[in-house]
Amino acid sequence: MMQISESYNQKNSLFNTMNRFIGAVNNMDQTVMVPSLLRDVPLDEAEDVKTPKTATNGSAFLHQDGNMYGSYVLLKSIRNDIEWGVFQGDERRKEKVGVAEVSQEDDLEKQFHFHLNGLHTVLSKLTLKADSLTTRYKEEIGCRN
Template identity: 80%
Template sequence: MMQISESYNQKNSLFNAMNRFIGAVNNMDQTVMVPSLLRDVPLDDTEDVKAVGTADGTAATNGGTYFHQDADMYSSYVLLKSIRNDIEWGVLQGDERQKEKVDLTEVSRPGAVEDDLQKEFHFHLDGLHTVLSKLTHKANTLTTRYKEEIGCRN
């Protein structure tokens, strides 16, 4: 049985991916002292996002999927903070929505066998790693762009 402390040592662990993302957003949040300065400033890093890889080392090809290309830095800032809060505190769902979600799962996958569940888990885990990598990159890019906009150089 794998202990939780062992998973923290793994480069591609879900815990590490979430911690990298949360750390990048915390750094962004501490750096951006005046979020209103981000309004109407375009986020032009589509080439950088395309270079971000997935957890298994393959290149991600749909860089603009999670962020609207015409979005400004402020909307990205708010989105990244919102996602960080969802990871840290969970997503609140009403009883009706939870019941509907369970009913849809039962209808869409009646009698799923354990092999299918393992494949489904790995599919979603890989997707989560990909999304977290893109979000982490986006937070780091936004922090760098903010520093450039206010004239702060490293």
């Protein structure tokens, strides 16, 4: 009984969300054999019913090129950042000095939960985007699985 409860809670863990996203992008990457074919395929947000069409939901950055190729490259880049890490320059380290550092220490737990929730939400949306792109690619090349 305890194990069922634990696995249900683990379903929404950040680790599992990252794994689902990485799995979706890996599936997309293995499915899309000729990425350049995506250059002429416009993004169709009508299929993505679960993602609201507001500029604040983070989907605006997926429209930067206006085609599926831009989304494909972006999703792969984010996957690589998750798997290999992001290098931070000296600018980021310089921001954490003096008074700013003291005020940040006061509410680290609040900031952690805020960013954890945001990361979970963004990764879930990106996973849906990768799955949608994979499905659209299959439709474009005539593979109806």
